[in-house]
Amino acid sequence: MASLSPSSVPSVSDRIGFFDLQGQQRRIHDDVRQRVDAVLTHGQFILGPEVAELEGKLAAFAGVPHAIAVSSGRDALMIGLMALGIGPGDAVFVPAFTFAATAGAVCSINATPIFVDVDPTTRNMDPADLERAVAEVVAAGELKPRVIMPVDLYGLPADYEAIGKIAARHDMVVFSDAAQSFGGRSGNSRVGGMAPISATSFYPTKPLGCYGDGGAILTDNDEIAEAVRTLRSHGRQGTGDVAVRNGITGRLDTIQAAVLLSKLTIFEAELERRDQIAKRYDAGLTGKVGVQKRPAGYFSANAIYTITVEDRDALKAALDAQGIGNAFFYRLALHQHPAFAEAPKRPLPVSEMLASTVISLPMHPELTDAEVDRVIAAVVAAVA
Numbered sequence: 001m002a003s004l005s006p007s008s009v010p011s012v013s014d015r016i017g018f019f020d021l022q023g024q025q026r027r028i029h030d031d032v033r034q035r036v037d038a039v040l041t042h043g044q045f046i047l048g049p050e051v052a053e054l055e056g057k058l059a060a061f062a063g064v065p066h067a068i069a070v071s072s073g074r075d076a077l078m079i080g081l082m083a084l085g086i087g088p089g090d091a092v093f094v095p096a097f098t099f100a101a102t103a104g105a106v107c108s109i110n111a112t113p114i115f116v117d118v119d120p121t122t123r124n125m126d127p128a129d130l131e132r133a134v135a136e137v138v139a140a141g142e143l144k145p146r147v148i149m150p151v152d153l154y155g156l157p158a159d160y161e162a163i164g165k166i167a168a169r170h171d172m173v174v175f176s177d178a179a180q181s182f183g184g185r186s187g188n189s190r191v192g193g194m195a196p197i198s199a200t201s202f203y204p205t206k207p208l209g210c211y212g213d214g215g216a217i218l219t220d221n222d223e224i225a226e227a228v229r230t231l232r233s234h235g236r237q238g239t240g241d242v243a244v245r246n247g248i249t250g251r252l253d254t255i256q257a258a259v260l261l262s263k264l265t266i267f268e269a270e271l272e273r274r275d276q277i278a279k280r281y282d283a284g285l286t287g288k289v290g291v292q293k294r295p296a297g298y299f300s301a302n303a304i305y306t307i308t309v310e311d312r313d314a315l316k317a318a319l320d321a322q323g324i325g326n327a328f329f330y331r332l333a334l335h336q337h338p339a340f341a342e343a344p345k346r347p348l349p350v351s352e353m354l355a356s357t358v359i360s361l362p363m364h365p366e367l368t369d370a371e372v373d374r375v376i377a378a379v380v381a382a383v384a
């Protein structure tokens with residue numbers, strides 16, 4: 001076996017992690033422990049006071065009247081669709097380039113996902129292709145167009161202004177998959193308040209993440225909020241034992257709410273740091289590789305920083321050799337997953353192009369400028 005010279009093996013301290021939850025935890029460790037201890041002491045593990053406190057803080061942060069904490073981002077999408085009364089025969093328009101959970105939630109309530117291509121620069125749902133997709137569904141006459149579910153890819157809010165106009169023309173609801181974007185904004189609107197209903201995720205590596213699974217639904221609509229509160233708890237109203245709807249076990253654990261209350265104390269500072277890092281990457285990489293365009297007035301939560309290159313396997317090999325974390329988000333467009341093979345077929349060239357060229361670089365608030373510069377230098381050298 002060929003021996004590697006010591007200089008070619010990155011030492012543990014030289015490695016640049018794709019995420020760094022341990023570094024973040026060291027900063028908030030004592031506060032998290034205190035809050036979790038408080039939960040252990042009062043013992044209300046389901047819908048304890050921390051859940052209500054968190055919901056109030058999330059709603060205030062997003063500038064909406066209602067935030068309802070639930071068991072995961074995917075459950076937030078599914079419960080939201082259930083609250084809207086979506087089911088068999090209904091069409092839900094989703095971008096073709098996103099995480100599988102977006103379409104999975106649609107399929108789990110037996111509605112039909114219609115895949116819409118994305119814009120090559122923002123990588124978010126392309127309003128022009130959305131128009132085409134809606135026209136196709138209307139012309140076919142088999143499904144009822146009900147919901148448009150844009151995704152805020154990598155943390156960048158979608159074009160809700162253009163999408164909202166299309167929804168209004170066809171009497172559809174916009175339901176934002178904001179799993180990656182809590183903390184993002186555009187103009188005066190914050191994620192959670194950019195669509196009539198939004199779902200976010202608190203998966204540990206999300207910009208606001210807990211130490212397990214979690215999510216939330218945000219809305220300004222009292223009826224949707226009431227339906228969601230009922231659906232997340234077996235369809236029961238309040239603490240009653242009568243199921244008024246067929247719900248699920250979809251609540252956020254009190255312990256996870258306690259963790260999130262701690263994370264919220266550093267969240268704004270972390271968003272700022274993520275923004276600085278994204279801008280540093282942009283400055284070093286624009287013109288050399290494809291970068292995600294953030295339109296003027298948009299602030300991304302920068303969950304993930306993703307570039308496009310012609311030969312991503314070669315870049316991956318170079319980054320791996322230097323101990324630089326990387327991942328392919330996403331290697332397949334939704335219509336390329338076996339699970340969604342039955343969805344109606346449409347041309348989705350941009351999503352396919354992205355699926356074969358994207359590679360994501362380290363992105364987390366603990367990154368130093370020197371580390372970001374090392375990543376940039378490694379990428380630039382590999383693609384030269």
Ligand SMILES: Cc1ncc(COP(=O)(O)O)c(C=O)c1O
Nearest residue numbers: 072073074099101102179201203
């Ligand atoms: C776009 C998108 N939608 C939905 C989800 C599902 O969230 P969760 O993992 O909390 O179920 C994710 C999570 O990665 C996501 O990125």
